[in-house]
Amino acid sequence: MKKITKQTYLKWYEDMLLWRKFEDKLAAVYIQQKVRGFLHLYNGQEAVLAGALHAMELGKDRMITAYRNHVQPIGMGVDPRRVMAELYGKATGTSHGLGGSMHIFSKEKRFHGGHGIVGGQIPLGAGMAFGDKYNNSDAVTLCYFGDGAARQGSLHESFNLAMLWNLPVVFICENNGYAMGTSVARTANHEDIWKLGLGYEMPSEPCDGMDPVAVAKAMDKAISRARKGGGPTFLEMKTYRYRGHSMSDAQKYRTKDEVEEYKKIDPITQVLDVIKSKKYATQKQIDEIDARVKALVKECEQFAEDSPFPEKELMYDAVYEQKDYPFIPHKL
Amino acid sequence: MRTIQFREAIAEAMSEEMRKDERIYLMGEEVAEYNGAYKASKGMLDEFGEKRVIDTPIAELGFAGVAVGSTMTGCRPIVEYMTFNFCLVGIDQIINNAAKIRQMSGGQFPCPIVFRGPTASAGQLAATHSQAFENWFANTPGLKVIVPSNPYDAKGLLKAAIRDDDPVIFMESEQMYGDKGEVPEEEYVLPIGVAEIKREGKDVTIVSFGKIIKEAYKAADELTEEGISCEIIDLRTVRPLDQKTILDSVKKTNRLVILEEAWPFGNISTEITYQVQSQAFDYLDAPVEKINTADTPAPYSPTLLAEWLPNKDDVIKAVKKVLYK
Numbered sequence: 122m123k124k125i126t127k128q129t130y131l132k133w134y135e136d137m138l139l140w141r142k143f144e145d146k147l148a149a150v151y152i153q154q155k156v157r158g159f160l161h162l163y164n165g166q167e168a169v170l171a172g173a174l175h176a177m178e179l180g181k182d183r184m185i186t187a188y189r190n191h192v193q194p195i196g197m198g199v200d201p202r203r204v205m206a207e208l209y210g211k212a213t214g215t216s217h218g219l220g221g222s223m224h225i226f227s228k229e230k231r232f233h234g235g236h237g238i239v240g241g242q243i244p245l246g247a248g249m250a251f252g253d254k255y256n257n258s259d260a261v262t263l264c265y266f267g268d269g270a271a272r273q274g275s276l277h278e279s280f281n282l283a284m285l286w287n288l289p290v291v292f293i294c295e296n297n298g299y300a301m302g303t304s305v306a307r308t309a310n311h312e313d314i315w316k317l318g319l320g321y322e323m324p325s326e327p328c329d330g331m332d333p334v335a336v337a338k339a340m341d342k343a344i345s346r347a348r349k350g351g352g353p354t355f356l357e358m359k360t361y362r363y364r365g366h367s368m369s370d371a372q373k374y375r376t377k378d379e380v381e382e383y384k385k386i387d388p389i390t391q392v393l394d395v396i397k398s399k400k401y402a403t404q405k406q407i408d409e410i411d412a413r414v415k416a417l418v419k420e421c422e423q424f425a426e427d428s429p430f431p432e433k434e435l436m437y438d439a440v441y442e443q444k445d446y447p448f449i450p451h452k453l
Numbered sequence: 454m455r456t457i458q459f460r461e462a463i464a465e466a467m468s469e470e471m472r473k474d475e476r477i478y479l480m481g482e483e484v485a486e487y488n489g490a491y492k493a494s495k496g497m498l499d500e501f502g503e504k505r506v507i508d509t510p511i512a513e514l515g516f517a518g519v520a521v522g523s524t525m526t527g528c529r530p531i532v533e534y535m536t537f538n539f540c541l542v543g544i545d546q547i548i549n550n551a552a553k554i555r556q557m558s559g560g561q562f563p564c565p566i567v568f569r570g571p572t573a574s575a576g577q578l579a580a581t582h583s584q585a586f587e588n589w590f591a592n593t594p595g596l597k598v599i600v601p602s603n604p605y606d607a608k609g610l611l612k613a614a615i616r617d618d619d620p621v622i623f624m625e626s627e628q629m630y631g632d633k634g635e636v637p638e639e640e641y642v643l644p645i646g647v648a649e650i651k652r653e654g655k656d657v658t659i660v661s662f663g664k665i666i667k668e669a670y671k672a673a674d675e676l677t678e679e680g681i682s683c684e685i686i687d688l689r690t691v692r693p694l695d696q697k698t699i700l701d702s703v704k705k706t707n708r709l710v711i712l713e714e715a716w717p718f719g720n721i722s723t724e725i726t727y728q729v730q731s732q733a734f735d736y737l738d739a740p741v742e743k744i745n746t747a748d749t750p751a752p753y754s755p756t757l758l759a760e761w762l763p764n765k766d767d768v769i770k771a772v773k774k775v776l777y778k
Contacts, residue, residue, distance in 0.1 A: 282510070
């Protein structure tokens with residue numbers, strides 16, 4: 122694994138802070154009704170992404186996830202202004218305003234969405250790994266899903282096929298405790314989701330998803346295994362989301378105390394504590410990072426606000442590769 | 454010209470395209486070692502090897518999703534369903550992923566994939582194995598839907614489907630795989646979205662597609678003896694629908710009968726009926742007639758199944774009705 126250095130910690134701090142503040146900004150503009158639809162925020166789960174990015178080979182490896190997907194592409198190098206613009210439904214968005222919150226994509230950065238049907242992306246992730254193997258590439262696919270999706274049949278078919286065909290894929294369950302308002306305990310007779318891999322003889326283990334170091338180590342092992350032809354791994358990241366499932370969630374299924382307990386092990390705080398205790402940065406330098414993040418988020422908002430809405434033709438042009446597809450005429 | 458079976462036309466189309474393009478693979482239940490549940494991939498494992506002709510476990514959701522996912526890395530898969538009835542356990546992967554990923558990604562991820570296999574009834578297979586979902590798929594923007602009725606069309610259209618950069622649903626029939634027809638040795642490709650007038654006539658237009666069109670041919674033969682001339686249009690593609698060929702014919706004959714093996718509520722015939730009344734209202738000399746299956750799940754018993762299915766007598770009655778005879 123690449124060494125975890127002072128630079129790593131500083132990058133983690135700045136990245137995770139950006140993701141947190143980016144999501145907070147979205148919550149704010151959602152309340153102003155500038156962003157509509159469903160909005161699922163990543164707050165609390167940042168270490169799962171930060172650790173994975175440390176272990177990935179960016180530019181080669183692929184990622185796919187569900188609908189809590191705004192910050193992963195940013196982590197992989199997508200311009201955050203374009204992600205914000207997508208949520209505003211603007212022409213400058215990553216999907217030119219066609220996808221919205223749940224459907225962020227970047228072919229260039231190998232971020233494959235952004236999928237709104239719970240568990241529907243799991244076989245797609247296996248398929249991306251299938252394609253890379255078919256094409257003799259040593260790229261690895263990181264296939265994410267939540268604890269809710271772990272109860273879908275798609276998980277089992279994908280696990281079986283991935284093991285049968287020895288695909289270069291890492292399956293990662295981000296167990297944030299709740300499938301919308303249903304706790305993990307209420308969805309199965311046991312709570313150790315990672316054990317679902319064992320029936321397929323897939324290397325499987327739980328991991329502290331609040332700690333980027335633990336995540337990076339587990340991910341590095343899994344990615345190396347896949348890249349060397351060792352096949353899939355299943356990791357259960359035990360994490361937590363501070364905000365509701367989506368913005369419309371009153372969160373009556375949990376207590377405020379529970380949320381506060383998790384905030385004590387907040388991934389950003391954990392990283393900042395290390396930076397401070399090891400004197401990786403002065404308070405002035407930390408303040409500079411905070412200011413940079415604040416300015417960038419502001420810039421994202423401004424870019425999205427200033428961007429134009431898409432042209433009507435886009436609605437048709439995006440559907441088929443065929444340029445002259447004869448759509449049924451619409452509206453008199 | 455040489456004569457080959459429908460299943461051979463399918464295998465030829467896939468094999469010819471796979472020889473030219475390494476990105477294409479065939480995946481499905483029993484496609485490799487068994488040579489296809491209906492032998493539509495006979496010899497392909499031997500020629501292309503197990504990397505490109507891939508047996509799957511019975512996991513229609515899983516392997517359809519894997520195939521769709523692989524298009525994002527440049528693959529061009531052909532997915533065989535043993536029948537389209539079985540795709541229902543994984544239809545999410547067709548409707549929500551294959552049909553939409555290009556649009557949702559703002560055009561970044563096209564999905565060049567073919568889902569193929571038999572549709573509709575095939576003898577006394579009863580309710581779950583006799584369904585025709587052409588209209589389900591044709592209702593979905595992002596997909597194209599092809600339903601050939603003979604070996605020549607099947608080969609030319611399957612080659613077009615494999616070359617197409619959009620997801621294509623290609624629907625065959627267990628009862629057509631043994632059908633023989635003339636198919637040239639030379640390579641040819643047929644255009645998607647173009648219907649064909651199989652028989653020219655002047656008194657009435659009959660529109661149909663897939664294996665049930667044979668009932669229209671039989672009816673037309675009998676009606677010829679009564680001096681009634683039927684023009685038979687084979688849609689071949691139901692999405693996009695070749696409205697021009699239908700409208701031109703209706704404007705000539707002024708009468709329309711549609712024969713489709715599908716449940717009657719909101720099917721392809723319904724759409725054609727709407728389009729014709731909307732665009733050729735003044736040309737019609739009689740209300741449009743449509744002939745479909747009964748509005749029930751398919752029954753098993755032979756007498757009931759015969760009652761459930763449309764047949765040539767139904768076509769003859771409908772033709773006479775629109776001719777007021």
